[in-house]
Amino acid sequence: MDGILNCTIGELEKIFENNGFPKYRAKQVFVWLYRFGSRAFDGMTNISRNMQNELSKMFYIYRPIIANVRHSSDGTIKFLFQLADLNTIETVFIPETRRNTICISTQVGCTVGCKFCNTGYNGFIRNLTAEEIISQFLAVKDYLKLWDSEKERLSNIVYMGMGEPLFNYENVLKSMQNLMYDENEGISRRRITLSTSGIAPVIEQLAKDLPCRLAISLHAPNDYIRSQIMPINNIYNIESILNTCKIYSNYHKYLKITFEYLLLKDINDTDECAHELIALLKPIHAKVNLIQFNQWKGCSFAPSKRAQRFSNILQKAGLEAPIRARRGVDIMAACGQLQSHGREERI
Ligand code: SF4
Structure with missing residues (x-):
């Protein structure tokens, strides 16, 4: 079957x-x-x-088993889903005033191994199938009884959970095609954001196949810093990523590219870094999302206290640079905190 x-x-x-x-x-x-x-x-x-x-x-018709649900004091909900092979993944529901967003996973674990990320720290197990990606969205709607709701909708999807979506391209593409299929449900390409560590050739492919909102995990203004915190930069460096971003922007001028920038104390949060970032992103139709680091057990980085100053420098130069609100920190549902659990570790 x-x-x-x-x-x-x-x-x-x-x-x-x-x-x-x-x-x-x-x-x-x-x-x-x-x-x-x-x-x-x-x-x-x-x-x-x-x-x-x-x-x-x-x-x-597939649904994962809901192995655990944790509610944050800010309304964020983290789901631990158990898959048929007993591996588990995490999915996060983030309610906001004017929209509800779901952050979905694309892999069990991740191969990219960003030094600041708990998912990467725990290694890679396997890619998710298309139905395992799609069913996170469906299962959250089941749980929250959103199918009949006129007021409450699951309006936005971000591919920002566990895994590098562009390393599971075929299944991610299929999941987006299916979730975008029903226009009445409101999941248009403008409401789907794919976040990537910058797999340059696949970004170009995405621009041709099924453009959606694109978020690049940049996190550094130069290759020296980026390679230290994101080893993938040794394969796809900043120049190669920005070149494909320009292609992406040329294809789809209306889709502004977001650059995510996680502020790490004394690593990438200086004034010099801010000015370097301005020079780097000026030629691109871009927005910067500043993210405050959420610590997890075993990591050596510390959160920066310079977020507002960093944001002010960027904004003064004309770059949109909001500091992203921290959501679900008390339940380890915030950026970089999601974990996969192998069969032996499941709860
Ligand atoms: S930040 Fe994303 S790409 Fe990097 S290790 Fe974590 S899940 Fe993988």
């Missing part, structure tokens, strides 16, 4: 045609899956009983 969430609309149409079902039925099934959150075929009332039975034999 196959997981239907792993199929794009085009793939499902082909499968239906090969099995003697009308092609247009695929669209109807997609609406049940993504707009109404159906977890079984027998509730799909505009589809014949016979076809419902056949679909039940061909496909399952």
Whole structure:
């Protein structure tokens, strides 16, 4: 039996045609899956009983097991999902005044190994399948009972959880295609942000395949500092990343690129760093998101106390540079704090 969430609309149409079902039925099934959150075929009332039975034999509709849920005092909720192979991943729901955002994971662990990140520190286990990525969104909607809600919507998705999304490109692309499919649900490409450590050739590919909002984890104004805190910089350095960002911007002028900059005490938070960053980003249609470091056990970095000053320098030079609000710190749900748990460590 196959997981239907792993199929794009085009793939499902082909499968239906090969099995003697009308092609247009695929669209109807997609609406049940993504707009109404159906977890079984027998509730799909505009589809014949016979076809419902056949679909039940061909496909399952995947959901991970909710192994743990933690609520922050600021309303943020962190989910620990257990996958079929007993590995676990974390997903974060972030309510805000005018929108609700879900931060989803794309890998169990991460190979990139940024020195400041708890996920990277814990190593890499495997890529998530498309259905495991998509079902984080669906399972959070199930849990929060958001399917029928007129007021409350899960409006924004950020691919900023565990893992480097561009190292799992095929499945990430498929998940975005499926989540964007139903326009009525409001998940347009402007509401999806993919955050990457800067896998330059794949960024260029994304610009062609399915552009969405792009966030680059830059975290340093020069290669010397960046290579110390992000070893991936030895493969894709700042120049190569910025070159692909220019291509991305040329393709999609309306999508402003965000550069994430985690402020680490005495590493990248000096006035000189701020001025270097201004010079670096001036030629790009960019915004800088300043992030305050959230400490975790075993890491050697300290949070900077210069965030406001750093932001002022950038803003004075005309760069948009807000300090991102810290969310879910008390439940270890903030940036860089997510952890994977291997089979042996699960709770
Ligand atoms: S910051 Fe992102 S890319 Fe870097 S190790 Fe953590 S999860 Fe991986």
